Amino acid sequence: MSDSIIITCITVSGSILVAALTFYLTKRHELSVEWQHEKLNHYKVLLSALSDLATDGTDKNKANMNFALATNTIALVAPQYVITALMDFHDEVKYSNPNKSPEKHDELLIRLLLSIRKDIGLAIKDDIDSFKFHLIGSAPSKNKSLSR
Secondary structure: OOHHHHHHHHHHHHHHHHHHHHHHHHHHHHHHHHHHHHHHHHHHHHHHHHHHHHOOOOOHHHHHHHHHHHHHHHHHOOOHHHHHHHHHHHHHHOOOOOOOOHHHHHHHHHHHHHHHHHHOOOOOOOOOOOOOOOOOOOOOOOOHHHHO
16 A cells, blocks of 8 residues: 555544544533523523412412422432432421421522532532522512503
8 A cells, every 4th residue: 555545544534533523522512501401491490480489479379389390390300419409498398397497498498599509500609608598579560551
């Protein structure tokens, strides 16, 4: 075999290898971005359901159903530490818990939120000792014609 044929074979093989590697890495990145987007949507639904539960004047049965659906489907995308934090929070807020306390509620809510933030990559500088969060609820506007 002549040197030019060997060089051509190496060049072609290298080009094919680089193209295949580029395709693989790009596809892996696209799937990772899509997965993160899916997780973020699930977390948005969960936090929206929590917000509905905290808002005065909302249909509590519907809010509970939305929270149950969001909680039960989050297991599809969330890591174990998020699910554990969610279950601990749920155990505190459920109706059958006779030992509810606002302090424990807020502590578990913060732990849940920090777990979610960690999972989506936002918790790099979060500090559980100084992180403050609580649900904010208010009555819906009585004058709906202004919002149309």
